[in-house]
Amino acid sequence: MNIFAATRFMVSAAIVIAASACGGDDPLPPGPARLDLAPATEQRLFGVGATVQLTATPKDESGNPVSANVTWTSDNTAVATVNSSGLVTATGLGTARVRASVGSLFQEVTIVVSEPRYNVNATSACSSPDLRQFKVETESAHLRIVSGLDNPPGGFTTQDYQAFAATFESLVWPVLTENFGMPTDIDKNGKVIAFFTRAVNELTPAKSQSVVGGFFFGRDLFPRAGSPRLQACAGSNEAEMFYMLVPDPTGVVNENVRTVESVRRLTIGVIGHEFQHLINSSRRLYINQSAMWPETSYMEEGLSHIAEELLFYEASGGLLPRQNIDIDMLRQSQQRLDAFNSYMSSNSGRFSSYLRSTHDNAPYQRDDDLQTRGAIWSFLRYLADRGTPGTPFAEPVCGEPVVLTVGGRCRIDGAAGAQFNVAAGSSLGEFTIVAFSADAAVSTNASADGSLAVTGPPSPSLGVGGASPTTFASASIGPAVAGLTLDYAFHSRLRMIERRDLPSHVSAARAAYARTASLGPRTYSAQATAPLLAVSVVEPVWSQLVNSNDTGIVNLRGRFGADITGAARDWATAHYVDDIGLSGLPAQYRHPSWNFRSVLPALSSNGGSPSGPGTYPLKVNQLTTSHSVSMVDGGAAYYRLGVAPTTTSTVRFTVNGAVPPANLKLTVVRTK
Ligand SMILES: [Zn+2]
Numbered sequence: 001m002n003i004f005a006a007t008r009f010m011v012s013a014a015i016v017i018a019a020s021a022c023g024g025d026d027p028l029p030p031g032p033a034r035l036d037l038a039p040a041t042e043q044r045l046f047g048v049g050a051t052v053q054l055t056a057t058p059k060d061e062s063g064n065p066v067s068a069n070v071t072w073t074s075d076n077t078a079v080a081t082v083n084s085s086g087l088v089t090a091t092g093l094g095t096a097r098v099r100a101s102v103g104s105l106f107q108e109v110t111i112v113v114s115e116p117r118y119n120v121n122a123t124s125a126c127s128s129p130d131l132r133q134f135k136v137e138t139e140s141a142h143l144r145i146v147s148g149l150d151n152p153p154g155g156f157t158t159q160d161y162q163a164f165a166a167t168f169e170s171l172v173w174p175v176l177t178e179n180f181g182m183p184t185d186i187d188k189n190g191k192v193i194a195f196f197t198r199a200v201n202e203l204t205p206a207k208s209q210s211v212v213g214g215f216f217f218g219r220d221l222f223p224r225a226g227s228p229r230l231q232a233c234a235g236s237n238e239a240e241m242f243y244m245l246v247p248d249p250t251g252v253v254n255e256n257v258r259t260v261e262s263v264r265r266l267t268i269g270v271i272g273h274e275f276q277h278l279i280n281s282s283r284r285l286y287i288n289q290s291a292m293w294p295e296t297s298y299m300e301e302g303l304s305h306i307a308e309e310l311l312f313y314e315a316s317g318g319l320l321p322r323q324n325i326d327i328d329m330l331r332q333s334q335q336r337l338d339a340f341n342s343y344m345s346s347n348s349g350r351f352s353s354y355l356r357s358t359h360d361n362a363p364y365q366r367d368d369d370l371q372t373r374g375a376i377w378s379f380l381r382y383l384a385d386r387g388t389p390g391t392p393f394a395e396p397v398c399g400e401p402v403v404l405t406v407g408g409r410c411r412i413d414g415a416a417g418a419q420f421n422v423a424a425g426s427s428l429g430e431f432t433i434v435a436f437s438a439d440a441a442v443s444t445n446a447s448a449d450g451s452l453a454v455t456g457p458p459s460p461s462l463g464v465g466g467a468s469p470t471t472f473a474s475a476s477i478g479p480a481v482a483g484l485t486l487d488y489a490f491h492s493r494l495r496m497i498e499r500r501d502l503p504s505h506v507s508a509a510r511a512a513y514a515r516t517a518s519l520g521p522r523t524y525s526a527q528a529t530a531p532l533l534a535v536s537v538v539e540p541v542w543s544q545l546v547n548s549n550d551t552g553i554v555n556l557r558g559r560f561g562a563d564i565t566g567a568a569r570d571w572a573t574a575h576y577v578d579d580i581g582l583s584g585l586p587a588q589y590r591h592p593s594w595n596f597r598s599v600l601p602a603l604s605s606n607g608g609s610p611s612g613p614g615t616y617p618l619k620v621n622q623l624t625t626s627h628s629v630s631m632v633d634g635g636a637a638y639y640r641l642g643v644a645p646t647t648t649s650t651v652r653f654t655v656n657g658a659v660p661p662a663n664l665k666l667t668v669v670r671t672k
Contacts, residue, residue, distance in 0.1 A: 037100055042111075070101070072086055076095070094112075118197075119236075148195070148196065164267055176307055194242060195241055197243055211487055212486070233502070268311070285506065293506050306381065316335065324595045378591070382591060386592075398410035437664060452643065458580055582671065
């Protein structure tokens with residue numbers, strides 16, 4: 001049935017009654033001419049005892065409120081009762097109509113009381129609902145935490161849930177809404193719902209190396225009911241909500257033990273991540289009605305990982321973007337270390353995985369794997385830090401032979417890369433050649449005559465600097481949750497299900513939304529003019545990307561200029577040349593926010609430990625031997641070339657055994 005049509009019918013019925021009560025052409029007597037009821041749409045209550053407050057406002061012909069006695073009645077007190085001030089209380093399962101009356105004027109709203117159950121099916125959006133019972137654990141201004149009645153024993157306490165809600169209000173809500181925008185409020189309850197359910201645990205098979213930490217599912221934003229002509233999504237929970245992992249200390253679910261502490265450490269970061277998906281998805285669906293829905297996977301995930309980074313800045317108590325944060329800055333306080341370990345170590349770990357395999361990964365790849373996520377997070381951060389949209393990505397074309405001073409750079413594109421000479425000059429020369437594949441995949445081979453072995457950049461590692469072990473004895477830079485690696489293959493499948501099951505419902509959902517939008521506000525109230533944030537890391541670029549009508553590369557072009565491929569080439573070069581002590585390096589080759597040469601070697605996954613740094617994970621090839629690699633669109637490969645004093649080295653590139661096409665782009669940098 002169409003709940004919206006039913007409400008509209010009642011409005012016209014009330015007007016007819018009012019007119020007939022007066023009769024003829026006589027002027028209306030003083031007193032109410034109409035009655036407004038809020039909320040006016042069907043209300044869903046979960047379980048006996050649940051309540052909703054209704055408000056009736058009698059108004060005169062001009063729409064001004066007038067005082068009049070409102071009487072409240074329910075047509076089915078076995079389902080819902082209503083008291084003299086409009087407070088509705090569920091008394092049983094079923095449907096009731098609650099009426100507000102003033103004289104012969106009345107308005108009604110349908111109350112549906114159902115068992116407190118949510119559909120947790122994560123393999124089908126709209127069909128085969130898997131309903132799980134829940135109870136409310138706690139509520140704060142913008143969050144309702146509910147937990148499954150079937151959750152494993154030994155889980156979170158009420159105090160744990162209250163602590164999550166408090167952190168949501170002080171950290172997640174302001175950081176996310178100020179940077180990305182307000183979510184919708186389709187269920188008009190003023191709350192985002194976090195459902196802590198073993199259904200999330202069930203998504204991780206026994207003995208898996210990774211774990212599903214939670215998810216957002218776009219189907220919950222779609223209407224469950226529709227007129228016969230309009231498709232509905234029966235499996236929707238019709239709520240702004242996401243699903244969260246629960247502790248399972250004895251391994252009840254698939255024998256996977258999840259300690260309270262390990263899940264606690266994961267929770268706020270996952271909430272922040274999923275909340276970005278909720279904001280992005282709901283705004284694209286309902287606020288920006290011309291927007292494409294949904295956004296591409298890599299942009300959705302990249303923005304959610306940016307959300308985690310923004311939580312880090314706020315939680316660090318003073319660190320900001322574009323401060324070139326190094327390991328010493330992180331180790332200056334326990335607060336900073338905790339913030340890094342909670343919100344940034346996963347981004348750093350994924351970026352490390354990307355650096356180990358830059359040839360077969362790219363930020364705008366469709367596969368949504370660990371490396372793509374590391375790359376798109378870093379690329380979005382790079383683009384935001386780089387600033388002015390449309391900044392040209394100019395560099396001189398290399399001469400023949402290539403002659404560069406230390407720090408000097410030049411470019412060779414396409415066929416010119418088939419063979420070129422690199423001259424050392426009077427002293428030993430060390431060069432890095434970054435090969436980048438623009439707009440197509442290539443299989444390339446690189447070789448050089450007379451190349452000497454060279455090791456690393458001029459400053460191989462800035463490492464832990466002067467930090468003494470005592471400064472970080474109590475907390476290390478490492479995986480956010482020891483032993484729990486998040487499973488992104490699941491998220492990738494979920495996004496595919498959204499794309500498969502939901503786009504055909506978008507126009508119907510928007511039409512239903514538009515019909516109800518006139519009945520009251522459908523987003524949360526506007527934020528205060530002054531930022532709510534203590535540190536105020538608010539970057540307008542994120543909201544612009546969320547509130548764009550376009551997706552993917554087109555969305556990036558709209559904000560950062562047409563040459564996204566050129567930006568990716570510069571970004572790839574920055575992975576090698578930033579923070580190795582080259583003077584005069586232009587901004588396009590920098591990562592202004594992070595000193596990765598310092599931070600990444602300290603990660604335990606890169607061999608870092610309290611006693612010393614590990615390695616910078618970028619994979620670099622020596623050109624003392626020939627090297628073959630297949631690069632994806634947006635992939636990059638790194639070569640080191642040593643040239644003896646007063647000599648020249650001849651470098652040759654082929655693509656598929658032939659002269660390189662235009663999409664092979666080389667950047668040559670002299671590092672010593
Ligand atoms: Zn995600």
